Amino acid sequence: MKKYVIIVAGGKGLRMGSELPKQFLPIGGRPVLMHTLEAFRKYEATLQIILVLPKEQQDFWKQLCEEYHFDVGHLIADGGETRFHSVKNGLALVRESGLVGVHDGVRPFVSVDVIRNCYDLAETRKAVIPVIDVVETVRHLTGNSSETVSRNDYKLVQTPQVFDTELLKWAYTQEFTPFFTDDASVVEAMGVPVYLAEGNRENIKITTPFDLKIGSALL
Numbered sequence: 001m002k003k004y005v006i007i008v009a010g011g012k013g014l015r016m017g018s019e020l021p022k023q024f025l026p027i028g029g030r031p032v033l034m035h036t037l038e039a040f041r042k043y044e045a046t047l048q049i050i051l052v053l054p055k056e057q058q059d060f061w062k063q064l065c066e067e068y069h070f071d072v073g074h075l076i077a078d079g080g081e082t083r084f085h086s087v088k089n090g091l092a093l094v095r096e097s098g099l100v101g102v103h104d105g106v107r108p109f110v111s112v113d114v115i116r117n118c119y120d121l122a123e124t125r126k127a128v129i130p131v132i133d134v135v136e137t138v139r140h141l142t143g144n145s146s147e148t149v150s151r152n153d154y155k156l157v158q159t160p161q162v163f164d165t166e167l168l169k170w171a172y173t174q175e176f177t178p179f180f181t182d183d184a185s186v187v188e189a190m191g192v193p194v195y196l197a198e199g200n201r202e203n204i205k206i207t208t209p210f211d212l213k214i215g216s217a218l219l
């Protein structure tokens, strides 16, 4: 079965606030994105990797690949206005039927076991996302007040989110709404249920400078 992953790195990284876009910041001496692509190559040698990058960053990325002798093969698509639009641009390069995962470029610590489990389950479940437990107490804001809610009723959502290719392409024909913060929300809006798989706690999304410190410790 043909398998793809769309690795989205088309964002602005505003919360990181660094001059160098966060996907290029070094962890363990190498850009974040290289760790991410390698995790997927470790999962499967024949996986077709599609990397989504802002057009103006693509030459810089190619320079980095040469400088670091980075040889994980991949196609490049242009970043879009939002994550939704970036995924849509990546999906345009998905030409055969099979499975397609979507993964945040800034989640370099996804485990190969989690990747494999999500793809394996998607063969029958069609739409699979990795999640982890909430380990802190959660409060719901109600106007000027707030109340504790049961954390057992919630999960934290990670990537890769893996889908049947035709299903994801169909879902991405919808008009964008700000409610679409991940791929599962886009698929669910078509009335299709999403299956929850186990994520890994190290699979953090590098969002702020604090996450970089954690990332360095995780290597």
Ligand SMILES: Nc1ccn([C@@H]2O[C@H](COP(=O)(O)OP(=O)(O)OP(=O)(O)O)[C@@H](O)[C@H]2O)c(=O)n1
Pocket: 008, 009, 010, 011, 012, 013, 014, 015, 016, 052, 079, 080, 081, 082, 083, 084, 086, 087, 104, 105, 106, 107, 205, 206, 207
């Ligand atoms: N237009 C966009 C926006 C986001 N992303 C990607 O989606 C992932 C998750 O987004 P986030 O961590 O929020 O990245 P940014 O949007 O870059 O960060 P910020 O919200 O702080 O600006 C990242 O890999 C990011 O590059 C993307 O491909 N295209």
Ligand SMILES: C[C@](O)(CO)[C@H](O)COP(=O)(O)O
Pocket: 083, 104, 157, 158, 159, 181, 182, 183, 205
């Ligand atoms: C897709 C995601 O990483 C799942 O947790 C998350 O929704 C991305 O959100 P962001 O605001 O684009 O970082």
